[in-house]
Amino acid sequence: MKMLCWNYSLLIFCISCFLLLVLCQKEESIDKRKEDIRAARDKSTHQFRSVRVNQVWEKAQRIGKSPKELERLKVDLKKYDEKAYQLKKLERDGGDATGEQSEKMHKQLTEIMKKHNIVPKDKPNKQTPTKDKPFDDKRLNELWKKTIDAQHFDDSEVKLMKQQLKIHQEKINQYQELVDDLYGENSHPAAVQAKRNNAVDKDEFQAREMDLKLQHKRLNKDFQALNVKTIPEEERGGFNEPRIINFWKDAQKTNFTEEELISLKEELRHFEGKLMKYDTMQEEAMHAERTYKKKKMNGEKVDMKKHTAMREKVKDIGNTVKKFFTSMKEKISSRKQQHNEL
Structure with a gap:
């Protein structure tokens, strides 16, 4: 009986050693793959x-x-x-107003x-372009409809707008290629999370995700700038930020007095400055995050405290921005409701 127990213990010990050896070899294999990627x-x-x-x-x-x-x-x-x-440099100096050179560069x-x-030579369009819907992107087609329906655009401005929308579509296509390259064509949240979990080099994967976030933010910013152009100057109230313009347009449909509107406009103008500053800070923080991840990925020294402090600062300002939006929305909505009741 003792001999049987001893043999059983020996068997368990041997199996444990074997499993440990397999795990170690697997770990070494993963480490080697990481080293090969970095090399x-x-x-x-x-x-x-x-x-x-x-x-x-x-x-x-x-x-x-x-x-x-x-x-x-x-x-x-x-x-x-x-x-x-x-x-x-030319664009910073106000050149390429038509966007023709920019379009050529994206195509190049x-x-x-x-x-x-590096990309498939013949990537089919999502839909066949038509006169009313010349773009693959739904939001761009909606913006194009607003453009051709706008009374404040002449023929040359409509042509210029179409050129700029084409450039934006090209940017979207290039962005989507990066998304497909990182996540594959299945961008369902569960599939994306699985990709993150199974990434051989997680630092590199996170750095590439940050690249995508930055590019998406720029795309959204460019789209909003195009959207503002479709709004007549007199309706913008002197504002440039789409969300602020919408607040101003809604405020004028309420029962605010002339004096209250002047006060509200000043409040919105002051906040627009803060909002634009926040957007700039947010982008700077994303750039910093990207640099942090790239350095970490390459084994360089990183300042974790400085990185965390910047992230927290942007988060605090973001909370202030959200509170303002909520407060302003409630303020205008309540007056709008009073106005409708009357």
Whole structure:
């Protein structure tokens, strides 16, 4: 009996040792894969000035392009990056008002990606363009309808607006390519979370997600700027922020007195300044988050306290912004209800 127990204990011990060995080898395999990924990544991750060009470069590395293929791609991207930098300077100085050069640049980057087999060469449209719905994106088609229905646009302004909407559609397409590249075509929350959990290099995955968040924020900001253009000047009340413009338009449909409207307008003007400052801070914080994750990913030293402090500051201001929106919405809604009752 004792011998049987001893043999049983020995068997359990052997099985435990075997399982431990398998787990250790699996851990070593995962670590080695992480090391291989990081070794394959260029030491200077940010090869180019443009964030979008860097994303294309990093994707080419991830999908396993050979050194010769990467070298040929780098030549094309460097030329493009310089042109993109010059265009950015031109736009800052008020140039390319029609957006024609910007559209050409977006198309050129897509062509470079197709040439080097980084995106499918023939990606079908989501829908067949029509005169009333010339874009793939639903919101852009709605904005186009507002444009052609607007009384304050002449023919040249309608043409310019269509050009700018086409550029925005190209930006959306490039953004969607990045989303598909990171998450696959199934972007259901459960599938996305599974991708996060199963990522070999979680730091890299998080850094790429931050790139997407930044790009999405810029897309939304650009869309809102286009949306404001469809609103006649006299209805904007001198405001530029879409949410503030909507507050002002709603306020004028209530029973506010002239004096109260003047006071409200000043309050909205003051808050618009704060809101724009908050949006800038939020974007800066996202850039900082991205830099933090990139440094962490590359094994560089990071200041956790500084990073956390900035994030908390932006969060506090965000809470103040939310409170103002809630308060202003209730204030205008209550007066609107009184007005309707009368």
